[in-house]
Amino acid sequence: xxxxxxxxxxxxxxxxxxxxxxxxxxxxxxxxxxxxxxxxxxxxxxxxxxxxxxxxxxxxxxxxxxxxxxxxxxxxxxxxxxxxxxxxxxxxxxxxxxxxxxxxxxxxxxxxxxxxxxxxxxxxxxxxxxxxxxxxxxxxxxxxxxxxxxxxxxxxxxxxxxxxxxxxxxxxxxxxxxxxxxxxxxxxxxxxxxxxxxxxxxxxxxxxxxxxxxxxxxxxxxxxxxxxxxxxxxxxxxxxxxxxxxxxxxxxxxxxxxxxxxxxxxxxxxxxxxxxxxxxxxxxxxxxxxxxxxxxxxxxxxxxxxxxxxxxxxxxxxxxxxxxxxxxxxxxxxxxxxxxxxxxxxxxxxxxxxxxxxxxxxxxxxxxxxxxxxxxxxxxxxxxxxxxxxxxxxxxxxxxxxxxxxxxxxxxxxxxxxxxxxxxxxxxxxxxxxxxxxxxxxxxxxxxxxxxxxxxxxxxxxxxxxxxxxxxxxxxxxxxxxxxxxxxxxxxxxxxxxxxxxxxxxxxxxxxxxxxxxxxxxxxxxxxxxxxxxxxxxxxxxxxxxxxxxxxxxxxxxxxxxxxxxxxxxxxxxxxxxxxxxxxxxxxxxxxxxxxxxxxxxxxxxxxxxxxxxxxxxxxxxxxxxxxxxxxxxxxxxxxxxxxxxxxxxxxxxxxxxxxxxxxxxxxxxxxxxxxxxxxxxxxxxxxxxxxxxxxxxxxxxxxxxxxxxxxx
Numbered sequence: 001x002x003x004x005x006x007x008x009x010x011x012x013x014x015x016x017x018x019x020x021x022x023x024x025x026x027x028x029x030x031x032x033x034x035x036x037x038x039x040x041x042x043x044x045x046x047x048x049x050x051x052x053x054x055x056x057x058x059x060x061x062x063x064x065x066x067x068x069x070x071x072x073x074x075x076x077x078x079x080x081x082x083x084x085x086x087x088x089x090x091x092x093x094x095x096x097x098x099x100x101x102x103x104x105x106x107x108x109x110x111x112x113x114x115x116x117x118x119x120x121x122x123x124x125x126x127x128x129x130x131x132x133x134x135x136x137x138x139x140x141x142x143x144x145x146x147x148x149x150x151x152x153x154x155x156x157x158x159x160x161x162x163x164x165x166x167x168x169x170x171x172x173x174x175x176x177x178x179x180x181x182x183x184x185x186x187x188x189x190x191x192x193x194x195x196x197x198x199x200x201x202x203x204x205x206x207x208x209x210x211x212x213x214x215x216x217x218x219x220x221x222x223x224x225x226x227x228x229x230x231x232x233x234x235x236x237x238x239x240x241x242x243x244x245x246x247x248x249x250x251x252x253x254x255x256x257x258x259x260x261x262x263x264x265x266x267x268x269x270x271x272x273x274x275x276x277x278x279x280x281x282x283x284x285x286x287x288x289x290x291x292x293x294x295x296x297x298x299x300x301x302x303x304x305x306x307x308x309x310x311x312x313x314x315x316x317x318x319x320x321x322x323x324x325x326x327x328x329x330x331x332x333x334x335x336x337x338x339x340x341x342x343x344x345x346x347x348x349x350x351x352x353x354x355x356x357x358x359x360x361x362x363x364x365x366x367x368x369x370x371x372x373x374x375x376x377x378x379x380x381x382x383x384x385x386x387x388x389x390x391x392x393x394x395x396x397x398x399x400x401x402x403x404x405x406x407x408x409x410x411x412x413x414x415x416x417x418x419x420x421x422x423x424x425x426x427x428x429x430x431x432x433x434x435x436x437x438x439x440x441x442x443x444x445x446x447x448x449x450x451x452x453x454x455x456x457x458x459x460x461x462x463x464x465x466x467x468x469x470x471x472x473x474x475x476x477x478x479x480x481x482x483x484x485x486x487x488x489x490x491x492x493x494x495x496x497x498x499x500x501x502x503x504x505x506x507x508x509x510x511x512x513x514x515x516x517x518x519x520x521x522x523x524x525x526x527x528x529x530x531x532x533x534x535x536x537x538x539x540x541x542x543x544x545x546x547x548x549x550x551x552x553x554x555x556x557x558x559x560x561x562x563x564x565x566x567x568x569x570x571x572x573x574x575x576x577x578x579x580x581x582x583x584x585x586x587x588x589x590x591x592x593x594x595x596x597x598x599x600x601x602x603x604x605x606x607x608x609x610x611x612x613x614x615x616x617x618x619x620x621x622x623x624x625x626x627x628x629x630x631x632x633x634x635x636x637x638x639x640x641x642x643x644x645x646x647x648x649x650x651x652x653x654x655x656x657x658x659x660x661x662x663x664x665x666x667x668x669x670x671x672x673x674x675x676x677x678x679x680x681x682x683x684x685x686x687x688x689x690x691x692x693x694x695x696x697x698x699x700x701x702x703x704x705x706x707x708x709x710x711x712x713x
Contacts, residue, residue, distance in 0.1 A: 009047060071334065088270070154194065158203045160215035169196050173264045175257060177250040185235055191216065191250070195264060198272055200224060200241070202248075219243050221272050223373060226265045244333065244377060280363040284317060318358050320367060325351070328367075332374040336381060341405045344378050349408070375409065382406050386418035388425035396423060396461035403465045416466060416473040420480040423458045427484055430454060431491050440501055444492065444509040451488045452516040455481065459523050482530050489534040497538040503546040504614075507621035510535065532624045539622050540630050546618075547634040550611055551641050557604045558645045563658050563665075566599040566606065573597065577606070584613035585676040592668060605665045608642045609673050616677060620684035628685065635677070636691050642669060643695070670696060 012018065031037050151171040155161055173195040179188045192213050194201040199220050203213035225242040229235075229249065237258045238251045252258035320326070328347060335344035351371065355364065385402040399419055406415035430450050436443055459477070466473045496509045517528050568574045574597045581589040586609065592600050599606065615638065619631050646666045653659045674696040682688045 009043060013044075013047070067338070084270075151196070155201075157211060158194070158201070158213045158215055159206075161201060161203070161218070164201070164215075164218055169198060171196055172268050173261070175252070175261070177252060180235075180238070180249045180251060182240075182247055182249050185249075193250070193261075195268060197268060198222075200265075220373075221265075221269050222276075222370065224265075224269070226262060226269075228262060244336075245380075276366060280320070280366065283361045283363045284320065318355070318361060318364050320363055325354075325367070329370045329374060332371070332378070336374070336378055339381075341378070341382065341401065344374075345405050345408045348375065379406070379409060379411060379414075382409075383414070383418060386415075386422050388422055396426075396458050399423075400461065400465060407465070407469065412466070412469050412473065416469075416476050419462070419465065420476065423454070424480065424484060424487075427451065427454050427458075428487060431487065436495065440495060440499065440505055441508055441512070443495055444512055447488070447491060447495075448512055448516040451484075452519060455484060456520060456523065459520070459525055463523070481525065481527060485527055485530050486534060489531065493535070493538045497542060500545075503542060503618045503622075506539075506542050507618040510539070511621050532626060536624075536626045539627060543619060543622070543627070543630055543634050546615060547638060550615055550638050553611065554604075554608055554638070554641045554645075557607060558641075561602065561604045561645070561649070563602055563649065563653070563661055565594070565661070566601060566603050568597040568599065570597060574599070580610060584610060585680055586672055588672060592664075600661075600664060601668055602661075602665055605642070605646075605668060612638055612642075612673070612677065613680070616680055616684075620680075623684060632681075632689055632691055635681070636695060639674070639677070639695060 012023075027040060028037070031040070151165070151169065154171060154174065155165065171194060173193075175193060177191050177193050179191050180186065181188055190205045192203050192205065194203065199218055201218050202216045204216045206212045206214055219241070223243060227240040227242060229238040229240050231237070235251075237253070237255050238249055239258060239262055240247055240249050252261055324331075328351060331347060332344050335341070335347065348371065358364070360368070382402045382405055386399055386406075396419075399422055403415045403419050406412070406418070431447065434443075434446055434450060459481075462473075462477050492509070492513060496506050501509075513531060514528065517531050520527055568577060574593065577599070578589055578593070594600050612635075616635060619634070623631060646662065646669060650659065650662045650666060653662055674692070678689065678692040678696060681692060
């Protein structure tokens with residue numbers, strides 16, 4: 001599309017009288033067909049994309065200018081406050097000259113000209129401890145006592161704030177307010193505000209106890225900003241208090257009281273700021289040691305007398321006049337608001353390095369108090385960044401930024417706790433989101449991949465973040481890893497053991513879990529013993545259940561035993577049986593085969609051999625030391641069922657031919673099957689089993705009463 005055509009289309013779309021419906025109608029009438037409409041649609045779409053790109057580019061270019069402008073506005077606001085304070089001082093100085101010459105006349109004139117609104121305000125302040133009229137030296141002590149007495153009397157009506165009172169505090173102003181929700185402007189509650197010389201206390205009404213309140217919040221004035229809210233009926237007579245990171249909106253009884261609140265808040269804040277500025281200047285200025293009164297009053301002798309004491313005064317002086325220190329609290333606020341956590345911590349490190357090995361006069365303590373409040377706010381923001389409520393996407397590396405800054409702030413233990421809590425929530429969410437579909441073994445492969453990959457990534461990130469920190473963090477990680485493994489085993493057992501899967505499936509699933517667990521050994525983390533301890537009960541139950549199945553099947557075959565040779569009918573079936581016996585470890589099975597497709601063994605003994613060897617192979621996949629006796633006892637119990645049946649049949653059979661056939665089957669059990677079981681068990685476990693040796697060495701293990709039928713079901 002040419003530049004002229006694009007500009008013409010843009011002007012047409014931007015015109016004030018543009019109507020989309022009329023434009024589309026005209027375009028449809030003028031077009032020759034569908035192709036023209038498609039081309040025009042592409043031109044409009046290209047123009048829309050170009051406009052969007054230009055808008056993004058302009059926003060990006062103006063973003064930094066916007067931030068710099070906001071900072072300049074903050075600086076200008078601070079300078080305006082200072083200028084206003086200087087003008088107020090000049091006005092007070094000019095007004096104090098005639099009042100000092102004619103105090104009675106000035107007092108009378110002020111009383112005569114006092115309007116009703118000002119009188120009500122003075123009465124409200126009088127309740128708060130203000131003394132009307134000029135305060136002379138004789139009334140100064142009484143005024144301070146009156147302020148403290150009034151504060152104590154009023155705060156006795158507020159529950160839960162007794163411990164908040166400090167020496168030097170007095171009440172400046174108080175009154176009833178109604179709090180509204182900041183978002184929807186819905187009325188929340190009635191409150192009572194107590195403005196003191198350095199803080200604002202908010203208390204809620206107790207409806208059951210008239211005239212009593214309950215403590216709600218306390219806000220220092222140096223961190224409080226007051227904003228006038230424009231009237232928007234029915235919402236009127238409101239003002240907002242800003243305390244990072246929250247804000248609250250209050251409504252006064254009428255416009256006059258609202259104006260009083262705004263004025264007295266600003267006045268009290270300025271007075272507090274001026275008081276602290278004077279204290280800082282006095283503490284930073286060199287002070288002479290106590291001298292004789294006559295000499296100290298002589299300005300010409302002051303230099304000579306003070307000269308020896310100057311080194312001591314210089315040692316206690318800390319220069320806080322540098323620009324970066326003066327602007328440090330505001331810069332920290334900007335960094336926190338812009339989520340520049342690294343910049344905020346760098347500023348704190350710079351301050352700590354500067355104040356290292358320096359004394360702590362009042363100005364330094366005041367600066368420390370302001371900085372500590374910002375550190376608390378920064379810590380809260382970093383804690384929120386690591387909370388599980390935040391997005392868990394991005395893996396463990398997404399937490400590195402917040403964790404590293406918490407460690408730099410000296411919050412290593414908290415960083416460790418929050419990091420592990422975040423990763424626990426991430427692992428739990430990943431397991432819950434895993435869909436259960438298809439075969440059990442396929443699900444277990446997915447589960448192990450998700451869990452152990454997350455665990456491995458968490459371990460590597462933990463080692464990166466907490467390298468060189470307190471070793472107690474590593475102990476916390478091991479405890480967390482055990483807890484996470486418990487979460488994994490719960491999901492694993494629910495799918496494998498609670499669903500009554502076959503022993504072969506359970507063995508394959510446990511084998512997969514063990515292989516994934518061994519991968520953690522690459523980073524020095526061995527959790528194999530934990531997974532063994534958590535799975536031992538479920539595996540014991542599975543072995544016991546499968547043992548009972550084999551015993552019941554063997555007893556059922558024993559009850560139908562006719563002691564006849566097996567006829568497999570086809571050479572293929574015979575070859576398949578030979579292959580199965582070789583896979584079970586019976587290498588001399590050829591000697592028990594006869595002519596054609598006959599096998600000189602009974603079906604019961606052959607089936608028992610295959611089932612027992614299959615049970616042993618699957619059980620060895622599940623084996624670990626805690627299961628040694630469980631596996632051995634189950635194996636002996638299964639073998640005894642077959643041995644008892646052969647022993648009982650041998651004693652009870654009267655037919656010589658069948659008796660010889662039974663002896664041949666007994667010989668196969670004792671001389672072939674039991675040695676194979678004993679050898680395979682020793683290979684899988686690593687040590688021989690005395691119980692199996694005793695079972696094989698005895699030709700008749702248990703003497704069964706011929707009248708008894710316990711061995712035959």
